[in-house]
Amino acid sequence: MEHANYRNTISESINLIDAHYQRFSFQRHYHLDFHIGLITQGEQKFQHKGSTHHVQQGHVVIMQPDELHDGHSVLASGYQTKVFSLNPQWLSSLANESNSHNMVSFRQPVLSDPVIFRQLYQLHQLLAGQNLSQLAKDCLPLEGFERLFKHYGQTQAPTIHNLGTQSTEILKEFIWHNIDLPIRLEQLASLCDLTPTQFQRHFKATMGMSPYAWLSRLRLEYAMKLLREGHSATQVAYQVGFYDQAHFTKAFKINFGITPKQASL
Template sequence: MDKVNYHKTQNQEISLIDANYQKFAFQRHYHLDFHIGLITDGQQKFHYQGCSYQVGSGQIVIMPPDELHDGHSLLDSGYQVKVFSIDPQWLSDLAELKRPGNTISFSELIIHDPGVFKPLARLHHSLTQNNISQLAKDCLPYEGFSQLFTRYGALAQKAAIPLGQQSVNTLKEYLMENLDQPVRLEQLSELCQLSPTQFQRHFKARVGLTPYAWLSRLRLEKGMRLLKSGLCGTEVAHQIGFYDQAHFSKAFKATYGVSPSQFI
């Protein structure tokens, strides 16, 4: 049986997922945040950058932001996972990056290292508890990720993905500022100085999704961030351009496996 629990933490840049996925399968999607998943039981299969991967109990999957992937259980019995969803800027600040344009990256997509897995599992558990001090909750993430950074962290220059005379990142910034507005294909193609036909073809080739599917995911990812900040579902739906809360709730549950009201 599928069971998904989302948890906010004292740090708005970090949220937690504790899930048992059996039937639920993730279609191709991306996140705005880093997702660091700890498989605690079962096996998951996913596709990423044209390759198929399997990950099992005791292994860690590190999925960078903006990267397309899917995911489903390899076994009928399902798999259990504990996930950290972390704002990329928070990770960059933790790594104390000095040069503009540098981003944090990791040398491995899948990590099998008990010396890293166990501290992260303890951290995930601790951040859901109410019987530890506020200072401990503030400090624990810095300590918990230290082994992961020391052994697998790296620096990288984030490469711009060209799209006509602009980049996909420029397009994302434009849309993030206009999520509550109706978006027309002509607007996006003009921004990139392409014809509508060229824009659709180039976008799908560069990103791997249609512009509509990509924007739909962007709205939901922004919606997730707004829920983390404490906004109610009605206000979130309005800010990200959904017709009403009912449409937002339906799309949110289909995407994340829980309704907005279950996000705690």
């Protein structure tokens, strides 16, 4: 049976997911945050950067922001996972105090490291609990992620992808400011000083998906954030540019495996 429990923590930069996926398959998508997942039972396969990865109990899966991937269970019984959803700026500052402009990245998407798995599993359990002080919850992430940074992480200047005369970050800012409005291909192309045909071709080559699919995912990622903050599903649908509640619910469930109402619990 499918199950996904999204939990907030005291820190706005850390969210936790406990999930059991059986028949549900993730289509190609990306996240705005880092997703660090622990496979606690079963087996999963996913495509990432042209390679197929087969992970099982004890593996750590690291998905960095904006990286396309999919995912499905290998076994009929499904797989269980505990996931950290982490704000990229916060995680980078945690890993690299000397240069706040650099971003953390990891050299591989799958780790087989029992020590790190155990540390992160314990951290997930502790942050999900109710009996820790604020100071403990402030300190625990640094302790929990320290070995991960030391052995597998690196910091570097952010990668800039250009589309015509603009970067993808400028494009993303434009969409954030207009996310509740109908956005036309001509608008995006004009912003980058490209024709619509040029823009669509360059965008897909750079981002790995069509502008429409990328925008839809961006809206749903933002919807998840708003739902976790306590906004109602009806409010969120309109805030992110869906003008039909049924369409929003269907798109949300296809992408996350749960309904908007379940995400807000």
